[in-house]
Ligand code: AMP
């Protein structure tokens with residue numbers, strides 16, 4: 001073999017081994033009470049595994065801070081004591097509560113973490129719901145204005161009795177946003193991180209967009225739309241995630257703060273935008289607001305779009321999307 005050929009063969013061999021190591025890596029886990037998934041492109045198997053492990057560690061850390069199911073979480077301490085005295089919390093929980101209150105202001109109270117003051121009376125697994133009298137008794141505690149933040153002392157105080165908060169409408173988006181930042185810091189340029197209905201996309205799918213489907217709320221496995229996305233977040237709130245049926249009515253987990261009952265105008269609300277914390281909070285908001293007020297809100301914001309499946313199964317698009325396929 002000529003030297004030039006030998007050199008070429010070595011280069012080809014190096015390229016081949018290089019290519020063999022570069023691959024898509026995928027993993028799944030159950031954290032924050034939901035199914036999670038990471039898929040990323042990496043040229044190094046060990047680096048990929050380490051990156052995925054760091055995502056799961058981050059998700060578990062956030063869950064320990066913000067889960068109302070864990071008695072020793074910061075948020076459980078707030079719910080126990082904040083009606084009696086200001087409760088000191090870390091900057092991270094304080095920040096997400098502050099962002100939630102901003103969203104309440106923006107949505108005229110459709111998004112409201114104090115929904116939990118009546119929300120805790122529903123048990124979707126046991127199929128239990130509150131009576132009208134129980135809802136009436138709990139409803140005065142549902143008002144985001146009861147939640148007082150002292151930024152300097154870093155405390156949360158509830159200005160009324162019976163107030164409870166829950167970050168279920170925004171924490172998964174926050175978690176996937178954090179995960180995406182961790183992956184980028186490790187040099188990952190192509191990835192998707194999903195937690196339940198919330199996904200954060202890093203980069204493209206190597207030369208093409210990621211395709212994210214919006215499922216048919218009444219036929220799992222069927223899609224009502226497919227959106228090509230690059231470097232974006234997408235959140236879907238659906239009445240099929242957690243629900244039970246009684247007397248022909250679907251009692252699901254997204255509560256209209258004004259009535260204390262499940263919001264009824266929408267089957268699913270999807271929001272696309274640059275930040276998953278934001279798209280998560282907004283998808284829950286649009287679900288509660290309904291098609292008309294929800295799309296008016298989305299169209300008033302510069303960098304987000306929405307797709308709604310209404311209570312009759314009809315599709316509605318925000319003005320930046322207008323028709324299917326014109327997603328970006
Ligand atoms: P998502 O799937 O993001 O819409 O989140 C649904 C979760 O948000 C529910 O399981 C509750 O924990 C929480 N939630 C329900 N109703 C509201 C509301 N009106 N405002 C804020 N969070 C809510």
Ligand code: MG
Nearest residue numbers: 169280281284
């Ligand atoms: Mg949400």
